[in-house]
Structures are given as structure tokens and as C-alpha cells.
Amino acid sequence: MSHSNTLNNLKFNNRYLQALPADPETDNHRRQVLDAGYSFVNPTPVSNPSLVAVSPEVAELIGLDLTECESAEFTQVFAGNKLLEGMQPYALCYGGHQFGNWAGQLGDGRAINLGEVITPQGTQQTLQLKGAGPTPYSRMADGLAVLRSSVREFLCSEAMHHLGVPTTRALSLILTGEEVRRDMFYDGRPAMEPGAIVCRVSPSFTRFGSFEIFASRGDTVNLKKLADHTIQSNFSHLLSSNKTPDKDTYLAWFSEVCDRTAEMIVHWMRVGFVHGVMNTDNMSILGETIDYGPYGWLEDYNPGWTPNTTDKQERRYRYGDQPKIAHWNLFQLANAIYPLIKDEDALHEILDDYGLRYQQRWQTMRAEKLGLNTFEPDTDTALNHDLHTLLQQTETDMTLFYRHLAGIPADDMLDDDALIAPLIPAFYTPDTLPDNHLANLAMWCRQYQQRIQQDGTDDATRRTRMHAVNPKYVLRNYMAQLAIDAADEGDYGVIHELLDVLRHPYDEQSEHAKYAAKRPDWARSRAGCSMLSCSS
Numbered sequence: 364m365s366h367s368n369t370l371n372n373l374k375f376n377n378r379y380l381q382a383l384p385a386d387p388e389t390d391n392h393r394r395q396v397l398d399a400g401y402s403f404v405n406p407t408p409v410s411n412p413s414l415v416a417v418s419p420e421v422a423e424l425i426g427l428d429l430t431e432c433e434s435a436e437f438t439q440v441f442a443g444n445k446l447l448e449g450m451q452p453y454a455l456c457y458g459g460h461q462f463g464n465w466a467g468q469l470g471d472g473r474a475i476n477l478g479e480v481i482t483p484q485g486t487q488q489t490l491q492l493k494g495a496g497p498t499p500y501s502r503m504a505d506g507l508a509v510l511r512s513s514v515r516e517f518l519c520s521e522a523m524h525h526l527g528v529p530t531t532r533a534l535s536l537i538l539t540g541e542e543v544r545r546d547m548f549y550d551g552r553p554a555m556e557p558g559a560i561v562c563r564v565s566p567s568f569t570r571f572g573s574f575e576i577f578a579s580r581g582d583t584v585n586l587k588k589l590a591d592h593t594i595q596s597n598f599s600h601l602l603s604s605n606k607t608p609d610k611d612t613y614l615a616w617f618s619e620v621c622d623r624t625a626e627m628i629v630h631w632m633r634v635g636f637v638h639g640v641m642n643t644d645n646m647s648i649l650g651e652t653i654d655y656g657p658y659g660w661l662e663d664y665n666p667g668w669t670p671n672t673t674d675k676q677e678r679r680y681r682y683g684d685q686p687k688i689a690h691w692n693l694f695q696l697a698n699a700i701y702p703l704i705k706d707e708d709a710l711h712e713i714l715d716d717y718g719l720r721y722q723q724r725w726q727t728m729r730a731e732k733l734g735l736n737t738f739e740p741d742t743d744t745a746l747n748h749d750l751h752t753l754l755q756q757t758e759t760d761m762t763l764f765y766r767h768l769a770g771i772p773a774d775d776m777l778d779d780d781a782l783i784a785p786l787i788p789a790f791y792t793p794d795t796l797p798d799n800h801l802a803n804l805a806m807w808c809r810q811y812q813q814r815i816q817q818d819g820t821d822d823a824t825r826r827t828r829m830h831a832v833n834p835k836y837v838l839r840n841y842m843a844q845l846a847i848d849a850a851d852e853g854d855y856g857v858i859h860e861l862l863d864v865l866r867h868p869y870d871e872q873s874e875h876a877k878y879a880a881k882r883p884d885w886a887r888s889r890a891g892c893s894m895l896s897c898s899s
């Protein structure tokens with residue numbers, strides 16, 4: 364019989380379940396779970412599931428034909444109604460620092476892992492349902508998710524991947540056919556919303572908080588088991604021939620986690636992504652973007668912006684502070700794994716290095732965004748600083764600005780008006796810009812021209828290079844809302860259209876130009892488009 368990529372051919376190897384002890388209690392009630400890495404728990408069956416969308420690339424990644432994804436069985440499995448052979452559903456135990464404070468046990472309150480599938484490439488990917496019912500970690504909440512937040516998670520995971528940003532993936536988006544009560548504005552006026560389930564996919568859903576929970580309980584035995592398992596399954600290149608991690612392995616691993624985290628944040632800064640809830644339980648040990656909640660995309664360039672209404676006062680997780688917060692989170696991880704290493708100086712050295720490594724990566728990213736071969740600190744520190752000052756002086760769309768910057772020629776024969784003409788579409792109020800702002804922008808462009816002349820790349824090559832790092836299409840907050848509004852009316856066309864456009868974010872795709880436009884006025888103050896609550 365020839366091998367086909369069907370559901371029944373999926374093979375599972377649930378390594379995590381072997382590596383850590385299970386919670387001996389199997390009854391599904393809320394509790395503190397000690398001395399265990401997870402609790403077995405089944406998804407809650409739903410009455411009338413229907414498939415809304417599938418990511419073809421993720422289906423292929425795990426070894427499923429697209430036709431198989433259209434089967435009734437696929438919907439049953441990824442709605443949590445049916446288990447495939449080899450699936451052993453479980454929820455992870457983890458803790459975390461939320462908004463700067465230790466929050467104790469959190470855990471998968473509405474995520475249920477189905478198992479680790481062996482991909483056609485021989486790697487392993489964990490399949491996880493989000494919104495499939497309560498678990499022992501659900502605390503006061505219901506374990507469910509609504510359509511609007513699930514649309515946002517599904518689309519953004521895939522958009523980020525295609526932008527080249529490390530992220531968990533999303534296989535499917537399914538309506539449960541059931542309603543969920545949510546107080547979206549936290550104003551005491553709850554309403555019923557359609558329930559939905561996203562199947563997320565990643566080599567590991569272990570978070571910084573997974574280590575913190577063991578450390579906080581003085582459980583060094585399980586702390587070591589988790590660290591060893593993580594290294595053996597996701598960082599095996601760090602192991603010497605004897606396969607047993609030692610102090611040097613742990614340090615090399617922590618250093619790589621710092622590196623990957625720095626890399627992820629530099630990508631966020633490049634594309635204008637604001638996570639919104641950078642608590643340590645939302646930091647992946649793999650350096651992937653995880654847990655898409657009240658995230659947002661910068662429209663006008665404003666380092667102080669966060670979309671999360673829960674963080675409105677302090678704005679702890681604002682765009683411009685993400686690199687600093689990542690460092691704070693890495694410090695918490697260092698504290699948690701200290702018992703395995705017992706060398707404060709060595710950990711401090713790696714943490715101190717984060718700043719330097721972040722800066723180097725940031726400089727490379729800045730050079731790429733400006734189309735330069737290298738970052739020359741003597742000129743480019745000021746060039747970038749001046750640009751960031753200018754971008755904040757009047758509402759300027761970050762994505763459009765960089766995309767159009769590629770249209771500035773190296774040749775300095777143009778007068779001011781002609782020179783800055785390509786950039787005008789990036790302004791939100793182009794008709795009322797003060798003259799001195801335009802003059803300052805022209806002055807900056809002349810410095811930029813000098814720099815690109817010195818750099819020596821021809822205009823066409825520079826343009827191609829810039830277009831490969833400055834996306835034309837990102838999942839602007841209002842775009843996700845358009846998809847949600849249509850879905851609420853039973854029309855999933857916009858979800859499919861956006862999934863398709865965002866698959867090629869650097870391509871011109873002129874037929875989709877309407878999605879490369881500034882935020883429309885109606886979206887300026889509408890909930891979901893400018894500010895989001897954590898209600899999901």
C-alpha cells in the first residue's frame with residue numbers, strides 16, 4: 364500500500380510525557396499540581412463543529428494532505444471530539460511573572476496538547492488545541508476561546524511566519540457551534556459570542572514560566588528533568604557525545620535562549636509588532652512568538668504605544684520597551700535555572716551580553732531596513748536617531764514609510780518636493796503638514812542619499828533588498844477586525860483572503876493593494892482596532 368498523508372497515518376511520539384512525571388490525579392477539577400509537569404485531561408466535546416480555515420503550509424509540515432483537512436474527521440479531531448491513535452491529551456503546568464509580579468501556578472488553562480507528531484522530515488511538532496475546555500489549570504475561567512480572538516491568533520501566527528519572524532504556527536480554525544459568554548469591555552455587560560478552537564503547532568510549548576514554577580517550589584529534581592528534556596529534544600546540538608547535560612551545557616543553552624530571544628525581538632521591532640502581554644508565561648523557550656492575545660501592529664510610529672487596555676496606565680509592554688522587557692524576563696529565567704548551575708557570575712555575564720548581542724542584531728536590521736550593506740556607527744547612529752525623531756513628530760505610518768523609502772534615488776539632482784514625494788503617502792495628515800517638517804524630512808533624505816552613495820549599491824538592487832525586509836502587507840489591527848466582522852456574519856471570505864495575502868507579505872500583489880493602506884479613520888478609536896482588552 365502506498366503511503367498517503369492521511370490522519371490515520373500520523374505517528375505520535377509523546378516524549379514530554381515520558382520525560383516528566385504526570386499529575387497522579389486524573390479528575391478534571393481546578394487545583395494546585397505539585398511534583399508534576401502536566402495533567403492528563405481530555406478536550407470537552409462540542410456539539411456542532413465546523414471548519415473555518417486551514418493553513419496549507421502547516422498541514423504539509425505535519426504531513427497531512429489538504430484534501431484530508433477538508434474531511435469531516437479532521438474537523439472532529441481538531442475540535443477535540445475525536446482522538447487519533449497515539450494522541451494522549453494533557454495540559455502543562457507552568458507559572459509566571461505577570462506585569463512584573465510573581466503570579467504562582469498558571470498552566471494551560473485553556474490549551475490541551477494532543478501529542479507530538481512525527482513530521483515527514485523526522486522532526487517533532489506538538490499539536491495543541493486552544494479553547495478546548497477546562498483543565499486543572501483553568502482557575503476561575505472556562506477554558507474556552509471566542510471566534511474574534513481565535514481569528515486573530517490564527518491569522519497572526521501565519522502572518523508572522525511568512526514575515527520571517529519566529530513563531531508558533533496555526534493549523535486550523537474551527538467553530539465549535541457553541542456560545543461563550545464574554546465581557547469584552549470589562550464593563551459588566553457580558554454577551555454571548557461564538558466559540559472557536561485553534562490548533563497551534565510548535566516543536567515545544569515550554570515557557571520561561573515552566574522552569575519558574577519548579578524553582579519557586581524548590582523542586583530541583585523536576586527542574587533538571589525539564590531542562591535536560593528541553594536540551595535533548597530541542598537543543599541537542601549543544602550536547603557532547605555522552606548526551607548528559609552538565610554545567611557548561613546549561614550555560615551554553617541559556618546563552619542560546621538569550622540569543623534566540625534577542626533575535627525574535629529584533630524581528631518584532633523590524634515589522635512593528637507589539638506583543639502586548641510579555642509575561643514570562645508567554646515567553647517560549649525556543650524564542651518563538653507565542654500567545655497572540657491583545658497584540659497589535661504599529662501604524663503611526665510611536666515607541667510608547669501598546670494595544671493592551673489592561674496595561675494602559677503603566678504601558679509596561681509598549682513597543683519601544685520590548686527589548687528591555689525581554690532582558691527582564693531572561694533574568695527571571697536565569698534565577699529559575701540557577702540551582703542547576705550555581706554560578707551567579709557566569710549567568711550574569713551571559714545576561715550582560717544580551718544587551719550587546721541585541722544591539723549588534725538591531726544595527727544589522729537597521730542597515731537592512733535602510734538598504735545599506737553595513738551599519739557604520741559613526742554615521743548611522745545619528746541617521747537612525749534623527750529618523751526616529753522625525754517619524755514621531757507627525758503621524759507617520761511605519762510600514763508604508765519604509766516600503767516607500769526604497770523609492771528615494773541615490774542621485775541628488777531633485778528639489779525638496781520631488782525628493783520627498785515618494786514618502787508623502789505615509790503621512791496620516793499630508794495636507795496639514797508644517798513646512799518645517801517637510802524641510803527637515805528633505806534634509807534627512809539628503810543625508811540618507813549621501814550615505815547610500817557612499818554605500819555604493821545601485822538603486823534597483825537596493826530597492827529589491829529593502830523590499831525583502833520592509834513588508835508591504837502586515838496584519839494591521841483593523842484588517843483583523845474586518846475579518847472578524849465578516850466572520851460574525853458567517854462570511855469567512857475575508858479570513859481566507861487575508862491568509863492568502865499575508866502569505867507573501869513582501870510581494871507587490873497589486874490586486875490586494877487595498878490591504879497596504881493606512882488605517883482608515885473609522886478604525887482610529889474602534890475597539891479591536893486601536894485598543895484591545897485581554898478578554899478572549
Ligand code: AMP
Nearest residue numbers: 469470471472473501504505506507654
Ligand atoms: P494569557 O494572558 O492569555 O497568556 O493567560 C494567562 C493564564 O490564564 C494562562 O494560564 C491561561 O491558560 C489562563 N487563561 C486565559 N484565558 C483563560 C480561559 N478562558 N480559561 C481558562 N484559563 C484561561
Ligand code: MG
Nearest residue numbers: 644645653654
Ligand atoms: Mg499565556
